[in-house]
Amino acid sequence: MFVRISVVVAVLASVVVLGMPWNGTAADMGFRPLTASAATLAAPAETSSSGLQFSTSVDANARAIDPRTEFGGSTDRVWASFEFRDHDRNATVSYLVRANGEDYKYGRLDCCDAGNGRYAFAIEKRNGNGDLPGAAYDVRLYVNSVEVAYGGFGVSGRGGLDNDDQGHGNDND
Numbered sequence: 001m002f003v004r005i006s007v008v009v010a011v012l013a014s015v016v017v018l019g020m021p022w023n024g025t026a027a028d029m030g031f032r033p034l035t036a037s038a039a040t041l042a043a044p045a046e047t048s049s050s051g052l053q054f055s056t057s058v059d060a061n062a063r064a065i066d067p068r069t070e071f072g073g074s075t076d077r078v079w080a081s082f083e084f085r086d087h088d089r090n091a092t093v094s095y096l097v098r099a100n101g102e103d104y105k106y107g108r109l110d111c112c113d114a115g116n117g118r119y120a121f122a123i124e125k126r127n128g129n130g131d132l133p134g135a136a137y138d139v140r141l142y143v144n145s146v147e148v149a150y151g152g153f154g155v156s157g158r159g160g161l162d163n164d165d166q167g168h169g170n171d172n173d
Helices: 002-019
Strands: 048-055 077-085 093-099 102-109 117-124 135-143 146-155
Touching: 048 135, 077 135, 077 146, 102 117
Parallel strands: 048 146
Antiparallel strands: 048 077, 077 117, 093 102, 093 135, 135 146
């Protein structure tokens, strides 16, 4: 029993002595506490978002007017709007829209010239003319290739994505 206690005490003493840096020379045997350096850099801010809202129009401050998730078949444009915080103005902001599980549109957004605010962008038919095809749409927002917001909406309607006369445009045809 005495041997076990001696071994435990020796191990604990080793951890304490070897785990602490010496202050000055080894002769004075003083310990110094480990503290963070004043030169330590703060972690960079990362953009955060309150999530996406969808509507057929937005106001001058990029706020959704009558936000919803279901739209009729005669909808030619859906606005995706979001609030952002702690944004690095040099960051790349992009989006991906998927319709019925397939890539539909994607691109970069000329977004967010301030650290905090709101932004909105339009989702339209790929060729720009006519109503959005009937589909379930998923929208993802990325900052420097990291997803920061996700949302979805549906458009009822006219025969669906397969019959929208615009092709898939994703080389999977």
